[in-house]
Amino acid sequence: MGTRSLQGSGGESKDYGFIADCGEDAISLKYCCVCNEDLPLYEFHSDANRYDGVNHACRDCRHKHYIENRNEKSEKNKEHYLKNRDKILLRVKEYHLKNRDKILAKMKEYRLKNKH
Numbered sequence: 001m002g003t004r005s006l007q008g009s010g011g012e013s014k015d016y017g018f019i020a021d022c023g024e025d026a027i028s029l030k031y032c033c034v035c036n037e038d039l040p041l042y043e044f045h046s047d048a049n050r051y052d053g054v055n056h057a058c059r060d061c062r063h064k065h066y067i068e069n070r071n072e073k074s075e076k077n078k079e080h081y082l083k084n085r086d087k088i089l090l091r092v093k094e095y096h097l098k099n100r101d102k103i104l105a106k107m108k109e110y111r112l113k114n115k116h
């Protein structure tokens with residue numbers, strides 16, 4: 001068999017310098033005090049009220065917390081509602097009758113503002 005000549009193999013080393021900028025250091029880790037894990041920053045919601053600008057709990061934990069609390073809250077609301085149903089309904093009715101114009105104006109304003 002004849003010798004094969006390698007033409008334009010493209011095997012030369014290219015300049016991969018830019019990869020160095022995307023090393024592990026590019027992703028900062030943050031400790032989630034709820035699930036006790038170090039997670040990349042993008043797993044956290046930003047929170048302007050926090051000193052470091054990110055929420056203390058990761059997305060998953062926040063979500064779980066939200067769902068647990070929502071159920072608890074709605075259970076309590078339901079209980080409260082059932083106990084005071086007549087009172088609440090009466091109050092709502094009264095409020096609506098008293099503020100009918102205000103409420104209608106606000107609804108109209110809201111609708112106009114949120115028109116796309």
Ligand SMILES: [Zn+2]
Pocket residue numbers: 032033034035036037057058059060061062
């Ligand atoms: Zn977590």
